[in-house]
Amino acid sequence: MQILQIISSARGAESFSTQLSQGIIDKLLAAHPGSTVVVRDLAKHPFPHLEEAHLQAYFTPAEGRSPEQQAAVRHSDEAIAEVMASDVLVIGSPFYNFTIPSSLKAWLDHLTRANITFRYTPTGPEGLITGKKVYVALASGGIYSEGPMQPYDFAAPYLRWMLGFLGMRDVTVARAEGVKLPEFQATAVQKGLAGITA
Numbered sequence: 001m002q003i004l005q006i007i008s009s010a011r012g013a014e015s016f017s018t019q020l021s022q023g024i025i026d027k028l029l030a031a032h033p034g035s036t037v038v039v040r041d042l043a044k045h046p047f048p049h050l051e052e053a054h055l056q057a058y059f060t061p062a063e064g065r066s067p068e069q070q071a072a073v074r075h076s077d078e079a080i081a082e083v084m085a086s087d088v089l090v091i092g093s094p095f096y097n098f099t100i101p102s103s104l105k106a107w108l109d110h111l112t113r114a115n116i117t118f119r120y121t122p123t124g125p126e127g128l129i130t131g132k133k134v135y136v137a138l139a140s141g142g143i144y145s146e147g148p149m150q151p152y153d154f155a156a157p158y159l160r161w162m163l164g165f166l167g168m169r170d171v172t173v174a175r176a177e178g179v180k181l182p183e184f185q186a187t188a189v190q191k192g193l194a195g196i197t198a
């Protein structure tokens, strides 16, 4: 089994979303010995925001692309190839300002390509990244799985929708939540891992 780990926190080993991701990967490796892990660290190697060159390249057939357009499409091609080659994705995401960090959004923007990772059909959109299992490891300072802040979680619903749009409908969200609350911090990662079966 090939596991793709997406890191989007810049906090290295201190990161709760990365610790939770690692816990999920440890469970996967225990259940599926011999699996390989490919790490894509979006904090160390950020994907650029979509600029004019990217958009032009996307809508120019490969054989007609200029050298600049060929370079512009490289990030997207790499992201797509990595996802397509994997069986399982473990996406670590901090909760920033009620949603995902822009580093992860930029990666999703490069992954989302008409007629490659999704297409429109007469009956509606169809995601073309199929057969994947996805775990999202979400770390937040507050509590969003229940209680008064639940309606303001624009991270998990967005990721579920976006991944599903691309064809990845088997999504499990694990949360290390309340990490800024003293009574929750110490156990947040363990609690997030408790419900995960590999």
Ligand SMILES: Cc1cc2nc3c(=O)[nH]c(=O)nc-3n(C[C@H](O)[C@H](O)[C@H](O)COP(=O)(O)O)c2cc1C
Residues within 6 Å of the ligand: 009, 010, 011, 014, 015, 016, 017, 018, 093, 094, 095, 096, 097, 098, 099, 139, 140, 141, 142, 143, 179, 180
């Ligand atoms: C720029 C920034 C914005 C944040 N926004 C929120 C927020 O809206 N809600 C929340 O509960 N926590 C928020 N936090 C706290 C983080 O979600 C928390 O520190 C989490 O552990 C970050 O993930 P990481 O440990 O993987 O880096 C924010 C932190 C930062 C640095």
